[in-house]
Amino acid sequence: MEILRFRPIPAAAVYFGLTRRCPLHCRHCSTESLMDSEQYPARMFLRFAETFTEQNRPELTLMSGGEVMLRPGLVRDIAERARAVGSRSYALSGLFFAQKPRIPKAVRAAIDSLDHFAASTDRFHEEEVPRADVFRVLHELLDAGKDVSLQITGEGPDDPYLADITAAVRREFDDRVPMLVVPLAPVGRAREWMGQQPQAAYPATAAPCSLACWPVIGFNGQVTSCGNQDVMDGKVPLPAHLFLGHIAHDDWETVKRKALESPMVGAIRTYGPEYLMERYAGEGNCEGYCQTCWKMSTTPGVKEGVRALALLPSTIATRETVERISVAAGPLGFARRFGVNGYAELVTLGGAVERDLACAG
Ligand code: SF4
Ligand code: SF4
Incomplete structure (x- = not known):
């Protein structure tokens, strides 16, 4: 709940992809x-975290992979650096270590250094790491x-797996573990066996992209x-408007400034790519939400149109x-908009609600 509260706030958080490796x-x-x-x-990665200051740092420092716990020392170093300047930390793991009888010492130290630890589990993870573990x-x-919380992907509101796993988690932990249940996307290995995303309907309506809020550092240090x-994988040419810098030479202040001041990113957050494309390039140029976004810098008229639009009161x-x-x-x-229908309320489980109620009281 606390993380999602920051989700619509530009540059309130930064996401580190610390490695692309994973044993699963x-x-x-x-x-x-x-x-x-x-x-x-x-x-x-550490050098970039060291550019956070008490006066200028993200509220949240989030870490993922690949499998982030393959680099427990780095997770701990970044979490400690974040805490030293007032930023709270989080990591998401696939729990490759869960089949060992105890959590390995270095991994446990990394988890202990975090403010919040999230684990992925779903039908596909369960083929690799049993639910009991x-x-x-x-x-x-x-x-x-x-x-702790769980991030679970599923194939929609009628996916029987989702009903089963969420009920099992609620029973097992007596509602102490929040769950963010999100739809499976045809990205990466899932693309091989999932269908294509639906095409845009016309005329394109304004549909703000909330995901363009937090800078994301890829496993190679590129920030988008x-x-x-x-985009991270280079499967499509890097759209110039999504590039915020590189952590080998840019600091947090620079990345944050670009995220906040870029007319294109601001317009995508406000109107979404399809509306902007149709407005400045005409009908017939949209090919799906993100696919349309990728073409915005190279489609004649769009960049110039968005720049002029950005200046209007x-x-x-x-x-x-x-x-x-x-x-x-x-x-x-946020959970209702981006999560699987019928499962949004599961983000309210756990200690955060108790704390909120205590504050309200
Ligand atoms: S989805 Fe599975 S294989 Fe991919 S990084 Fe996460 S745990 Fe590893
Ligand atoms: S590619 Fe563009 S539309 Fe898609 S999530 Fe990123 S910023 Fe949003």
């Missing part, structure tokens, strides 16, 4: 991770007082405004209103 082989893996996938020097690790962490996997007022509405919708609003 999930059939839906968006990063197509293997144990010999790319991994860049730890120093590059996931539950055992979560029990061990909960018993030690750690805030949303972390779109095809009405655009500034619209952008501020969209941000205000998104913040007001709160964590549940």
Whole structure:
């Protein structure tokens, strides 16, 4: 809940992709991770975290992979650096270590250094790591007082797996573990066996992209405004408007400034790519939400049109209103918009609700 509360706020968080490697082989893996996938020097990531200051740092420092716990020392170093300047930390793991009788010491130290630990589990993860092992690790962490949550993907509201796993988690942990249930996307390995995304309907309506809010650092140090996997993987040429810098030479202040001041990124957050494409390039140029976004810098007239649009007082007022509405919708609003229908309320489980109620009281 606390993380999702920040989700619509531009540059309120930064996402580190610390490695592309992973020992598991999930059939839906968006990063197509293997144990010999790319991994860049730890120093590059730490150097960037060291550019956070008390006056200028993200509220949240989020870490993922590949499998982030293949680099437990780096997770700990970044979490400690974040805490030193007032940023809270989170990591998402596929729990490759869960089949060991105890959490390995270095991994446990990394988890202990975090403010929040999230684990992925779903039908595909369960083929790699049995549910009982996931539950055992979560029990061990909960018993030690750690805030934990689960991220679960499913194939829609009628997916019987989702009904089964969410009921099992609620029973097993007595509603102490929040769950973010999101739809499976045809990205990475999942693309091989999933259908294509639906095409845009015309005329294209304004549909703000909330994912263009938090800078995402790829496993290679490249920073983009949303972390779109095809862009990170170089499967599509890097759209100039999504590039925010590189952590080998840019600092947080520079990346944050670009994220906040880029007219294109601001317009995508406010109107979404299809509306902008249709407005400045005409009908017939949209090919799906992100696919349309990828072409915005190279489609004649769009960049210039968006630059002029960004200067209008009405655009500034619209952008501020969209941000205000998104913040007001709160964590549940985000979960309802991006999660699987019928499962949004599961983000309210756990300690966060108790704390909120205590505050309200
Ligand atoms: S645990 Fe995550 S990174 Fe690893 S194979 Fe599964 S989906 Fe990919
Ligand atoms: S619309 Fe653009 S900014 Fe938003 S998620 Fe897709 S590629 Fe990223």
